[in-house]
Each structure stands twice: as C-alpha cells, then as structure tokens.
Amino acid sequence: MIDTHAHVYAQEFDHDRDTVIQRALAQGIDTICMPNIDLDSIEPMLATEAAYPHVCRSMMGLHPCYVDQQVHQTLDTIYAWFDKHDFIAVGEIGIDLYWDTTYRAEQENAFLTQLGWAKEKNLPVVIHTRNSMQETIDLLAQAQDGTLQGVFHCFGGSVEEARAIQDLGFHLGLGGVTTFKNGGMDKVIPHLDMDQIILETDCPYLxxxxxxxxxNEPAYTHLVAERIAGLKEISVEEVDKLTTTNAAQLFRLS
Structure with a gap:
C-alpha cells in the first residue's frame, strides 16, 4: 500500500521516527508521500526523505493555513526549490476558511499560482480544502485545461462533491475520516469510482x-483500506491493488 499523505517528518515523530517507518513497512506500506506545508517544514521533510530514500517521497508547496501578508516572498522561495530537488507533486496547496478568513484573497491567489506551477512542471497537485469545498472546486474548474491532475486529500464531502471532483479528473484521498462513526462516509464511499481513490493517513492527524x-501513523493505512473494502463489499487485497495502482500512476512512482 501507499500512504499518499503523511507528515512523518513532523516533530511528533522525532523520538521514534525509525520505529514508525519500520511499523509501516511491516504492515505492507512501502511508500510514504510527504506534503510540504511552509518554509520551516522543508528541511525536516528533505532530511526524512534522505534518511529513507526508498520509502519517503517529498512534495513542494505552501499550505493555505500558512498564507499571510508575506505570501509572495514565501512563494518565490518555495518555487525556487523545484530547481534544486525532484518532487513528486505540488502540495499541499488549497483553501482553508475554517480558522481565519483574513487572507482569503491571498489563499486563492496562492492556490492559482501553484496550479500554474503544476502545469509548468507537469506535476500533480495535492489539494487541502476545509470549509471551502465549493470555492476550491470552482477555482480548479477555472484553471483546468485538461492537463491538471491531482487529489483532494482528506476527502469527507458529499457524493455530489465527489462526482464534481472526479469529473475534473481528480482523485479522492481517503483517510481516517472514513472510519469515523459520524463521518458520513459510509453513505458516500459505496458510490465512488475506485479508479480515482487513493489511501492516506494525514499523520500525525486524524x-x-x-x-x-x-x-496517527502510516501503518494505519491498512485500517482505511479495510473500511473501504467493507463499504464497497470487495476484498482488502483488491482495495490495495486498485489504490496502489492509482497512486503509483498519479505520482509516477516506480
């Protein structure tokens, strides 16, 4: 299996990161994709990738919660990293209107700017959305010229939203929320196209x-797979095969 969204470089893992990675490998998770969030996360993320080069793969982007009045300077610094390192995606990017809407316009501009990078670099995008699903879908639809690919990570929306996302050619990242009793995903997952589903943890969260x-940790990816298998009435092995193929193709993983 592939954990397509894991902040395993975060300080929550500083005391036992190696043990966490080994647990993931023992559970059959052989690839861990790591999204960047801001300027401070770049160094620990790349250090983690360097320590586990056959397991961990890095992305590069600016998370919407870290957009502020210095966003243009921050984006310039992040963009420069694409000439220094090979990344598997632009991410995580998006719009978050949950905590604070002060920089909504800046978030939208940063999102569109980074979608432009994805087109330029021919890379998929990893999209974060919170309290902003329709706004994000609308902006993506405007930018979609047939070349953009990616995933709405931590998807917890409706069947209608899922179809709108899949119609745009994007995947749905399913994680811990799928197992929550009141998460509502038991009503959604049976209707999803398995060709556009990938697994994630978003560890250490959710x-x-x-x-x-x-x-949370990457080893728990299998719990998400088991939940999806139960709701889709297929085997865990089939979920593993389909989602691994989807993720490997999306992120061009060998």
Missing part, C-alpha cells in the same frame, strides 16, 4: 478508529 484521538 487517526482512524480504533486509534481516533491519538497520534
């Missing part, structure tokens, strides 16, 4: 049941 409320 741990799946039975670990909800605790630190």
């Amino acid at each position: 741990a799946p049941v039975p670990h909800r409320g605790k630190r």
Whole structure:
C-alpha cells in the first residue's frame, strides 16, 4: 500500500521516527508521500526523505493555513526549490476558511499560482480544502485545461462533491475520516469510482478508529483500506491493488 499523505517528518515523530517507518513497512506500506506545508517544514521533510530514500517521497508547496501578508516572498522561495530537488507533486496547496478568513484573497491567489506551477512542471497537485469545498472546486474548474491532475486529500464531502471532483479528473484521498462513526462516509464511499481513490493517513492527524484521538501513523493505512473494502463489499487485497495502482500512476512512482 501507499500512504499518499503523511507528515512523518513532523516533530511528533522525532523520538521514534525509525520505529514508525519500520511499523509501516511491516504492515505492507512501502511508500510514504510527504506534503510540504511552509518554509520551516522543508528541511525536516528533505532530511526524512534522505534518511529513507526508498520509502519517503517529498512534495513542494505552501499550505493555505500558512498564507499571510508575506505570501509572495514565501512563494518565490518555495518555487525556487523545484530547481534544486525532484518532487513528486505540488502540495499541499488549497483553501482553508475554517480558522481565519483574513487572507482569503491571498489563499486563492496562492492556490492559482501553484496550479500554474503544476502545469509548468507537469506535476500533480495535492489539494487541502476545509470549509471551502465549493470555492476550491470552482477555482480548479477555472484553471483546468485538461492537463491538471491531482487529489483532494482528506476527502469527507458529499457524493455530489465527489462526482464534481472526479469529473475534473481528480482523485479522492481517503483517510481516517472514513472510519469515523459520524463521518458520513459510509453513505458516500459505496458510490465512488475506485479508479480515482487513493489511501492516506494525514499523520500525525486524524487517526482512524480504533486509534481516533491519538497520534496517527502510516501503518494505519491498512485500517482505511479495510473500511473501504467493507463499504464497497470487495476484498482488502483488491482495495490495495486498485489504490496502489492509482497512486503509483498519479505520482509516477516506480
């Protein structure tokens, strides 16, 4: 399996990162994709990739929660990294209107700017959306010229939103929320096209049941797969095969 969205470089793993990676490998998760969030996360992310080069793969982007009045300077610095390192995606990027809408216009501009990078670099994008699903879909639709590919990570929306995303040629990243009793995904997942689903944890956040409320980690990807298998009435092995193929193609993983 592939954990397509894991902040395994975060400080929450500083005391036992190697053990966490080994648990993931033992559970059959052999690739961990790491999204960048801001300027401070670049160094630990690349250090983690260097320590586990056959497991961890890095992305580069600016998370919407870290957009502020210095966004243009920040984007310039992040963009320069694409000439220094090979990244598998532009991410994570998007719009977040949950905590603060002060920089909504700046978030939207940063999102569109980074979608432009994806076109230029021929890379997929990893999209974060919170309290902004329709706004994000609308902006993506405007930018979609047939070349953009990517994933709405941590998807927890409706069937209609899922179809709109899949109609744009994008994948749905399913993680711990799929296992939550009141998450609503039991009504959505049976209707999703498996050709556009990939697995993720978003660790250290959003741990799946039975670990909800605790630190999440890549090894728990299999719990997400088991939940999807139950809701789709197919085997875990089939979920593994389909989502791994989807992720490998999207991120061009060998």
